[in-house]
Structure formats: structure tokens, C-alpha cells
Amino acid sequence: MANQDPVLYAVCDAEKARFLRYDGQQMRTVQRFGAHDKATDAAGEVASIKEPRSDPKVQVRERFARQIAEEIDAALSANAALEGVVLAAAPHVLHDIRDHLSKATSKKLIKSESKDLTNIPDQDLLSHFDRPATGWPKP
Numbered sequence: 001m002a003n004q005d006p007v008l009y010a011v012c013d014a015e016k017a018r019f020l021r022y023d024g025q026q027m028r029t030v031q032r033f034g035a036h037d038k039a040t041d042a043a044g045e046v047a048s049i050k051e052p053r054s055d056p057k058v059q060v061r062e063r064f065a066r067q068i069a070e071e072i073d074a075a076l077s078a079n080a081a082l083e084g085v086v087l088a089a090a091p092h093v094l095h096d097i098r099d100h101l102s103k104a105t106s107k108k109l110i111k112s113e114s115k116d117l118t119n120i121p122d123q124d125l126l127s128h129f130d131r132p133a134t135g136w137p138k139p
Contacts, residue, residue: 012089069100090116
């Protein structure tokens, strides 16, 4: 059996994300997320009259970034074998996700890459990550 990499790889954009693990041979998706997976009922939120109007797309993007940050936090706290996380996201999303990570997870952030890799197949992703940054040798 292949040696499991102790790093969680998160690949995200404004509408979808997936978590991957390196199994010793290639990257494999272990979990997928979409901005519209959970019922995000904007009508259920009451806005103050004094609040400035904001773009609904920006609100969805920010909510999704918060959700992904919470999922990363949960994954790291639920699995003691995970020693760190590498985050690759579109630049405008990367900032939002990093802002919402817990302090404990932020300390485990090995590297963040300002790249949108969401449409790259699993088998082609390994070449996009700097393996020495994770402390594991290139295959």
C-alpha cells in the first residue's frame, strides 16, 4: 500500500472546490464542494436599511469562501494524521478563504498558491504543486 501524504490539498475557485490527498502515486479527490450545494437562502437574511447594497455574486463568493475555510478547519481537526494544508485558489478567492481560516489551521498552512486549478484533472495536478514545500520528495 502506498504511503499517504499527511497534507490536505484544497483547490478552489468562487463556485467549486475539492480536497485532494497524495497517495504516493497521484493526487486523488477525497471531497467536492459547490457554492450551490447547500441551500444558501439570501432572502432569509435580513439586511439593515443602513447597510450599503452589495453585489449578490460577491455575497455568494464570500459565503462560499467562509464555508471552504470551515471545511478545511473541520478536516484538519477531525484527522490527526493531517499535518498541514496546501491551498490553491483563484487570487480573489484565496484571500477570502485565508481570512476565514482559524488560527490553528493558519499555522498549518504550508503554502498558498494563487492559481485556479479547479478544472485540472486529478492525474495532472501533481505537477502544479511544489512538493518540496510539503516536505515530501517528488515521485
